[in-house]
Amino acid sequence: MMDYKEIIAQYDGKAGGIIEAYHALLREFSYLPEEAIAEAARVFKLSTAEAYGIATFYSMFSVEARGKNVVRICESAPCHVAGAADVVAALERELGIKMGESTADGKFALEFTECVGQCQATPVITVNGKPYLDVSPAQIPAIIAEYK
Amino acid sequence: MAEEMRIVLRNYGKIDPLKIDDYLAQGGYKSLEKARAMNTADLIAEVKKSNLRGRGGAGFNCGMKWSFAAGAQADQKYVICNADEGEPGTYKDRLIMENDPHTLIEGMAICAYAIGATQGYIYLRGEYPFLVSTLNTAINQAKEKGLVKDFDIEVRSGAGAYVCGEETALIESIEGKRGEPRFKPPYPPSEGLWSKPTIVNNVETFANIPVIIEKGADWYASIGNPAYPGTKVFTLTGDINNRTFFEVPTNTTIREIVFQFGGGVPGDKKFKAVQIGGTSGAFIPDALLDTPVAFDSMSAIGATLGSGATFVIDESRDIVDVATRIAGFFEHESCGKCAPCREGTARTAELMEKINEGRGSNKDVALLEKLGTVMSYSCLCGLGQAAPAPVLTTIKHFKADYEAKFV
Numbered sequence A: 001m002m003d004y005k006e007i008i009a010q011y012d013g014k015a016g017g018i019i020e021a022y023h024a025l026l027r028e029f030s031y032l033p034e035e036a037i038a039e040a041a042r043v044f045k046l047s048t049a050e051a052y053g054i055a056t057f058y059s060m061f062s063v064e065a066r067g068k069n070v071v072r073i074c075e076s077a078p079c080h081v082a083g084a085a086d087v088v089a090a091l092e093r094e095l096g097i098k099m100g101e102s103t104a105d106g107k108f109a110l111e112f113t114e115c116v117g118q119c120q121a122t123p124v125i126t127v128n129g130k131p132y133l134d135v136s137p138a139q140i141p142a143i144i145a146e147y148k
Numbered sequence B: 001m002a003e004e005m006r007i008v009l010r011n012y013g014k015i016d017p018l019k020i021d022d023y024l025a026q027g028g029y030k031s032l033e034k035a036r037a038m039n040t041a042d043l044i045a046e047v048k049k050s051n052l053r054g055r056g057g058a059g060f061n062c063g064m065k066w067s068f069a070a071g072a073q074a075d076q077k078y079v080i081c082n083a084d085e086g087e088p089g090t091y092k093d094r095l096i097m098e099n100d101p102h103t104l105i106e107g108m109a110i111c112a113y114a115i116g117a118t119q120g121y122i123y124l125r126g127e128y129p130f131l132v133s134t135l136n137t138a139i140n141q142a143k144e145k146g147l148v149k150d151f152d153i154e155v156r157s158g159a160g161a162y163v164c165g166e167e168t169a170l171i172e173s174i175e176g177k178r179g180e181p182r183f184k185p186p187y188p189p190s191e192g193l194w195s196k197p198t199i200v201n202n203v204e205t206f207a208n209i210p211v212i213i214e215k216g217a218d219w220y221a222s223i224g225n226p227a228y229p230g231t232k233v234f235t236l237t238g239d240i241n242n243r244t245f246f247e248v249p250t251n252t253t254i255r256e257i258v259f260q261f262g263g264g265v266p267g268d269k270k271f272k273a274v275q276i277g278g279t280s281g282a283f284i285p286d287a288l289l290d291t292p293v294a295f296d297s298m299s300a301i302g303a304t305l306g307s308g309a310t311f312v313i314d315e316s317r318d319i320v321d322v323a324t325r326i327a328g329f330f331e332h333e334s335c336g337k338c339a340p341c342r343e344g345t346a347r348t349a350e351l352m353e354k355i356n357e358g359r360g361s362n363k364d365v366a367l368l369e370k371l372g373t374v375m376s377y378s379c380l381c382g383l384g385q386a387a388p389a390p391v392l393t394t395i396k397h398f399k400a401d402y403e404a405k406f407v
C-alpha cells in the first residue's frame, strides 16, 4: 500500500490539485484519513479547516472509514420510479447492513447516490464507479460476489 | 412528421472513438484548420450569426459569450468544457464524449483560437471515471498529430456535487475549493478561473462548433426554431416505450418527442405528465404537449428545455410522491451558501413529506407556493431558483392529486 504522504506529494505544485489528490487517496484507502487531510492542508497551503471543508463538501469523499468496495444506488426520480427501492432491499439483505453502513469485514460500503448518468437503463447501481444497468433484485448476489 | 437529424451525434456508431484516423476520415479537424485561417473577429461573428445558444441550460448566445472573452485584456485566458452533467435523467454529454471525443476537442480548440486561450480544462463529473482515459487518449492523439498546437487540455474530475455544474461553482472546484457559486457579476468571460477571462461551455455546445464552421452560420441558423436554431439531443426515461436518445431540430414538439420518438406510454396506461430539462424542470400536462421544445417556447409555458432530459410518468404514478423525492434531491444538493436556498429546500422537502404522508392540508400547499415564489427570485444561483419548479408546476397542473392526500 502506498503511503498517504507519497500520494499527496504527486500533486504538489498542481494548481487546485487537492481534489485530484483526494481522488487518489480514495482509490487507495476508500476514505480520507484525518492525517491525510492534515497533510493535504500542509502541501496545498490551506488551513486544516479548509482542507476538511473541501473533503466534506463532495459526496464521493468520505472522512469516515468505510468498506473498501463502495456500492452506490441511484435514488433520482427515473431510478426511483423504476423500482430502486426493491434493489435497496436486496442489497441490504445480501450484505446484512443498512444503507449508509459498512460490513464488519470492511469489504463493502452501501450508499445512496443521485443520478450517475446511465438513465437509459434504470435502476442503476455502481460499484467503485463501475455502473451496472437495469439491475433487478435477483442479480444482486452475483454482482456482490464479483467483489468478494 | 418530425425526423431525426444528427449534428452533434453525426459520428455516433460510425467511428472508433479511440482512433483519431477514423475521425479524420470523416473530415475531422478540417474545421479547426479553416477557423485558424480566418481572423478571430470573423470567426466569432460567424458563430454569433449561427445563433447557436448554449446547450447546458441557460441558452446564452455562444458567439456573444466568446466575444466578451476575446475582448478582455489578459496575459492568460481559459476554455472550460462543462462535462459535469449532473441533471438526473441526462446522459447526452456522456454519449458525445464516449463516442466522439474528438469533436469536443476540436470545438474547444476553435474556441481557444477565437478568444486567445492556451489552456483548457474538461471538468468531468466524478461519476464518469471510465471516460478519463478516453478523453486523455483523444487529447494525446490530437497533440501527437500536431493538430492542437498551442492549446493544452487537462481533464479534471468532479467528486459528486450537482451544484458544480453551475459555471462559477465549477470554476471554484477546478481551483481546488468547495464548489460554491460566486456572486455575479463579474461573469467568467471577464473574470473566471484564477480571475482570468474564461469561457465555460457545455459539451453539446462545443460539439456543434466544428459543423457550424464547416457548413456555415446560415445553414445552421435555418435549422429548427429561428430563435433557438439547430438540434437538441433528448434522453428519455420513465414510463416510455423507447427509453433511448435521439437528436431532433428544435421546432419539434413535446408531443412528437413523447409519442412519436418515445413511442408513448407502455401498456394500456394513459400519459400523465412529462418533465423536461431534468429534475429541475417543470411537469407538463397533456394540454401543453403541442409546444415546440425550443428554449423560448418552453419558457412561454413556464417550462424549460434545460439539458433535454425527458422524464415521463403514466397515470398510475403518484406524482406527489415523485415531487417529494425531487424535493429531497434539492435539499441534499443545496450548497448552503445562501439562506433562501439552504432553508427553502429543507422546508420544501419537509412540507412535501408531510403532504405525501397524508398529514398535509391546503395551508401547506399555500405555504409551498409562497416559499417557492420567494426562492425563485431570491436564491443566489440557478439551483435554488429552479428548485421550486417541479413542486409549483405539479401543484398548478395536478392539484387534485395533492388534495387526495389531505387529512
Ligand SMILES: Cc1cc2nc3c(=O)[nH]c(=O)nc-3n(C[C@H](O)[C@H](O)[C@H](O)COP(=O)(O)O)c2cc1C
Residues within 6 Å of the ligand: B053, B054, B055, B056, B057, B058, B059, B060, B082, B083, B084, B085, B086, B087, B162, B163, B164, B165, B166, B167, B168, B200, B201, B202, B203, B205, B206, B381, B382, B383
Ligand atoms: C445548479 C446548476 C447546475 C448546472 N449543471 C450544468 C451541467 O451539468 N452542465 C452544463 O453544461 N451546464 C450546467 N449548468 C449551466 C452552467 O451554469 C452554464 O450556464 C453552462 O455551462 C454554460 O454553457 P453553455 O452556454 O454552453 O450552455 C448548471 C447550472 C446550474 C445553476
Ligand code: SF4
Residues within 6 Å of the ligand: B163, B180, B181, B333, B334, B335, B336, B337, B338, B339, B341, B342, B379, B380, B381, B382, B383, B384, B385
Ligand atoms: S441557491 Fe442554493 S446552491 Fe445556489 S448558492 Fe444558494 S445555497 Fe448554494
Ligand code: FES
Residues within 6 Å of the ligand: A074, A075, A076, A077, A078, A079, A114, A115, A116, A117, A118, A119, A122, A123, A124, B088, B089, B090
Ligand atoms: S436517474 Fe438513476 S442513473 Fe440517472
